Amino acid sequence: MGLAKRIIPCLDVDNGRVVKGVNFVDIRDAGDPVEVAKRYNEQGADEITFLDITATHEGRDTTVHTVENIAAEVFIPLTVGGGIRTVEDIRTMLNAGADKVGINSAAIKNPDFVKQAAERFGSQCIVVAIDAKQVSEEGEPKRWEIFTHGGRKPTGIDAVQWAIKMVANGAGEILLTSMDRDGTKNGFDLELTKAISDAVVVPVIASGGVGNLDHLVEGITKGGADAVLAASIFHFGQYSVPDAKHYMQQQGIEVRL
Amino acid sequence: MAKSTIAVIDYGMGNLHSVASALEHVGDNVEVLVTGDSEKILAADRVIFPGVGAIRDCMAEILRLGVDQVVAEVARTKPLLAICVGMQALMDRSEENGGVDCLGMFPGQVKFFGDQLKNEKGEKLGQKLKVPHMGWNQLHQEIEHPLWQGIDQGSRFYFVHSYYVHTDDPSLVAATTDYGVQIHAALYHDNVFAVQCHPEKSSPAGLQLLSNFLTWDGQS
Numbered sequence: 114m115g116l117a118k119r120i121i122p123c124l125d126v127d128n129g130r131v132v133k134g135v136n137f138v139d140i141r142d143a144g145d146p147v148e149v150a151k152r153y154n155e156q157g158a159d160e161i162t163f164l165d166i167t168a169t170h171e172g173r174d175t176t177v178h179t180v181e182n183i184a185a186e187v188f189i190p191l192t193v194g195g196g197i198r199t200v201e202d203i204r205t206m207l208n209a210g211a212d213k214v215g216i217n218s219a220a221i222k223n224p225d226f227v228k229q230a231a232e233r234f235g236s237q238c239i240v241v242a243i244d245a246k247q248v249s250e251e252g253e254p255k256r257w258e259i260f261t262h263g264g265r266k267p268t269g270i271d272a273v274q275w276a277i278k279m280v281a282n283g284a285g286e287i288l289l290t291s292m293d294r295d296g297t298k299n300g301f302d303l304e305l306t307k308a309i310s311d312a313v314v315v316p317v318i319a320s321g322g323v324g325n326l327d328h329l330v331e332g333i334t335k336g337g338a339d340a341v342l343a344a345s346i347f348h349f350g351q352y353s354v355p356d357a358k359h360y361m362q363q364q365g366i367e368v369r370l
Numbered sequence: 371m372a373k374s375t376i377a378v379i380d381y382g383m384g385n386l387h388s389v390a391s392a393l394e395h396v397g398d399n400v401e402v403l404v405t406g407d408s409e410k411i412l413a414a415d416r417v418i419f420p421g422v423g424a425i426r427d428c429m430a431e432i433l434r435l436g437v438d439q440v441v442a443e444v445a446r447t448k449p450l451l452a453i454c455v456g457m458q459a460l461m462d463r464s465e466e467n468g469g470v471d472c473l474g475m476f477p478g479q480v481k482f483f484g485d486q487l488k489n490e491k492g493e494k495l496g497q498k499l500k501v502p503h504m505g506w507n508q509l510h511q512e513i514e515h516p517l518w519q520g521i522d523q524g525s526r527f528y529f530v531h532s533y534y535v536h537t538d539d540p541s542l543v544a545a546t547t548d549y550g551v552q553i554h555a556a557l558y559h560d561n562v563f564a565v566q567c568h569p570e571k572s573s574p575a576g577l578q579l580l581s582n583f584l585t586w587d588g589q590s
Contacts, residue, residue: 115548117506117526154573159506185391188573190528207385212571235423237502237530285502285530316504339500369506369526 117369118333119159119340120357121192121318122347124149127166129175131348147182153347154187156354159369161187162215162288162342165195177209184210194242194288203230207238215288217242218261221268224282231283240318241284245272245305246292257305264292272305273312280313287313288342291321298324298345306336318342326352326360333366373401376584377414379440379456380406381431383423389453392570393418396581408440416583417444421455425480425533426467428455438473445475449588450562457557457564458535466533476557476564478537483550499550502532509545509555509567509575515590517544517563517582525575527567529555535566561588 124131130144150161163183165176173196180193193206194215203214220227220241231239246264249256257272276287289309291302301319310317319338323329323346332341346352358368376393378386386404393402403410411417419441421428432438441460444450452460464470464480472480483501506526511518534553537543544563545556557564563583569576 115507116503116529119505184388186395188388188392188395188571188577190530190571208387210385210387210391212385212388236532237422237504286504314498314501316500316502339505 115367117159117367118338118361119318120329120354120361120368121160121162121340121342122153122158122354123162123164123320123342123344125164125166125344126176126179128169128172129167129179132166146179147186149348150183150187150191153354154189157358157369158189158354159340160190160192162192162194163211164215165193167196177205180206180209180211192240192288194240198226200229200233203234203238207234211238213238213240213286215240215242216284217244220279221259221261221270224278227279227282227284231285236283236285236315239284240286240288241276241279242288242290243272243276243279243309244290244292245302245309247302247305255304255308257302257308260292264295273308276309276313280315284315286316286318288318288320289338294322295320297322300324300328301332301336301338301341303331303336306332306338310337310339316340326357329357330361330364330366333361334364373399374416374584375401375403375414376416376418377411378402378404378418378420379411379437380404381428381435381437382406383421383428383431383455385422386420389418389420389570392577392580393584396577397584400584406435406437408436411440412443412447414448416449416451416586417441418583419444419450419452419456419459421453421457421459423455424467425455425458425464425470425472428459429470429472432459432473441473442475445562448561449583449586451583452562452564453570454531454566454568457566458533460557460562460564461535461537464533475562476535476537476542476559477539478535478554480533480535482533502530503534503549503553504530506572507547507549507567509547511545512543513558513590515544515558515563516586517558517579519582520578521575521582527555527565527569527572527576529567531566535564558590560590 316339547555
């Protein structure tokens with residue numbers, strides 16, 4: 114027995130409200146991120162990831178407040194991503210009670226930002242989020258590139274090389290999302306997950322495409338991920354976190370029960 | 371009953387918010403002070419010595435602010451709980467940042483995990499070890515102790531670290547954890563207790579540990 118594989122529910126939050134919908138039978142106000150986070154904590158989630166998609170500056174203050182409220186009641190690790198662009202943004206989120214921050218497009222604009230962030234706050238709280246899409250043609254060796262703007266804009270950056278570079282710059286963890294799979298419920302891009310997981314020494318969180326519990330299992334057993342992230346299968350009560358953990362344990366994966 | 375006060379030592383390294391809020395959450399009638407003021411720390415009933423980040427920076431601030439003397443005084447007089455890099459700072463020396471001398475309150479070293487699994491002889495097995503050691507791992511309690519009260523043997527706690535503690539004195543080990551090597555995940559001596567994991571992020575077992583600390587009289 115040793116380190117458990119982690120299950121991480123993800124909340125997409127806009128102006129202090131969970132979006133993409135959350136539907137727990139016994140939560141009346143399903144859009145309140147604090148209530149949702151508490152519920153996942155009670156279910157035994159190993160961490161919570163909070164993805165802030167708020168566009169406005171005023172809305173960001175709401176986000177900080179929401180993070181404070183979650184941190185006051187939920188005593189498992191909390192990662193906040195979305196809109197983290199400066200050292201000051203990181204400081205604000207950590208002071209609000211986040212344990213880690215996810216950095217995505219700011220790293221693409223300036224890869225040294227990750228270095229500065231890790232030097233200032235320690236690698237343990239710097240998660241680099243990578244949105245990747247397959248660019249190789251049928252029959253070619255598989256290749257993935259980093260995409261921005263929700264998977265619409267290519268950057269020309271090779272995803273595996275980028276992961277290696279980000280870890281060299283001090284990323285303590287990689288949150289890897291397949292933009293081909295995100296929202297499809299067809300399962301993770303396992304080859305992508307495996308390629309990144311094999312290339313770096315830090316933990317990799319697989320994300321994008323989970324539609325059932327076998328997908329979570331495959332992310333670990335075939336993708337080599339250290340943690341699996343999912344949103345909608347949990348939000349709509351299709352599966353609970355304990356359902357997922359018991360199933361993974363039956364498949365021989367070590368989990369925290 | 372008078373409020374009991376808990377000082378969380380603030381020496382400018384990282385976020386102490388979660389330690390403080392977890393203590394407030396579990397404590398009845400407690401006042402939690404996040405402070406670097408030595409008078410306030412020495413006046414508190416109990417003290418937490420946390421730490422986040424790189425050991426060189428932590429030790430530099432500890433020495434610059436005189437926190438070493440405060441911690442030494444607390445260790446003589448009242449219950450002290452060291453967490454994560456706070457625990458590492460109590461050892462003789464750390465391999466991190468090219469080698470850094472620490473406070474030497476516990477005999478032993480802080481070592482790098484390395485990037486491969488090793489066998490008992492220290493030979494590399496060719497299987498990759500992810501570093502940092504991040505996530506929920508089991509604490510194997512090696513002794514009975516008031517701080518383990520109500521915590522099941524083998525309970526999981528949240529860890530995040532790239533260097534691990536190894537003491538030269540097995541009689542000080544309160545718990546071990548396996549991650550490629552055997553980590554000395556908790557040490558104790560008299561009224562000092564130290565953990566590598568983050569109890570403040572390890573609900574529910576970690577909150578139980580903090581709750582136990584709030585009523586601990588400093589005896590083993």
